Amino acid sequence: MEFHELLRTRRSIRDFEPRPVEAEKMRAVLEAANAAPSAGDLQAYEIVLVTDPGVRSALAAAAHEQPCMLAAPAMLVFFANPARTSGRYGCRGIELYCLQDASIACAYAQLRATDLGLGSVWVGSFEDAAVRAAVGAHERLLPVAILPIGHPAESPEPTPRRGVEDLVKLGRF
Ligand SMILES: Cc1cc2nc3c(=O)[nH]c(=O)nc-3n(C[C@H](O)[C@H](O)[C@H](O)COP(=O)(O)O)c2cc1C
Numbered sequence: 001m002e003f004h005e006l007l008r009t010r011r012s013i014r015d016f017e018p019r020p021v022e023a024e025k026m027r028a029v030l031e032a033a034n035a036a037p038s039a040g041d042l043q044a045y046e047i048v049l050v051t052d053p054g055v056r057s058a059l060a061a062a063a064h065e066q067p068c069m070l071a072a073p074a075m076l077v078f079f080a081n082p083a084r085t086s087g088r089y090g091c092r093g094i095e096l097y098c099l100q101d102a103s104i105a106c107a108y109a110q111l112r113a114t115d116l117g118l119g120s121v122w123v124g125s126f127e128d129a130a131v132r133a134a135v136g137a138h139e140r141l142l143p144v145a146i147l148p149i150g151h152p153a154e155s156p157e158p159t160p161r162r163g164v165e166d167l168v169k170l171g172r173f
Pocket residue numbers: 010011012013014066068121122123124125126158159
């Protein structure tokens with residue numbers, strides 16, 4: 001898909017067909033995440049790919065039983081991993097870079113999913129400890145986002161955006 005078209009047509013998809021995501025498409029989504037920039041090339045994040053129904057149920061419970069979590073055949077869980085960045089960047093790595101690394105990797109994954117005709121939604125509302133428990137993550141990892149992914153079963157309208165003139169200050173506030 002042409003890049004501008006990709007940005008224009010991407011939507012949060014919260015209802016999915018039950019059929020699984022093809023392995024080669026999931027691989028391409030993960031390759032896109034891996035292509036994202038990161039502070040000092042440290043890639044201070046981990047990704048867990050979940051397809052097991054029991055683990056998906058546990059993640060859905062951790063995310064307050066949101067319908068998109070119940071419907072998706074696959075999920076990617078993005079964890080910030082401060083230990084990968086603390087040695088070089090100290091507090092800034094721990095408090096900021098690992099969150100940014102995980103976030104931009106998730107954004108790249110979401111855009112590639114759209115490019116492949118898949119649907120996804122960025123889920124940020126969840127209980128951290130329950131997410132960790134669902135996938136057996138160490139307590140030093142911070143869950144940043146869950147990306148349920150599947151074949152879209154809905155076609156939502158665009159949501160509102162601020163005007164660019166409102167968003168952007170020219171030179172200073
Ligand atoms: C940080 C963040 C957290 C979000 N958390 C949730 C969530 O928990 N549940 C949900 O259904 N959507 C969630 N969303 C998706 C937004 O609601 C959605 O991106 C926004 O309404 C814009 O719609 P669009 O993605 O279709 O352009 C989240 C998005 C972001 C960026």
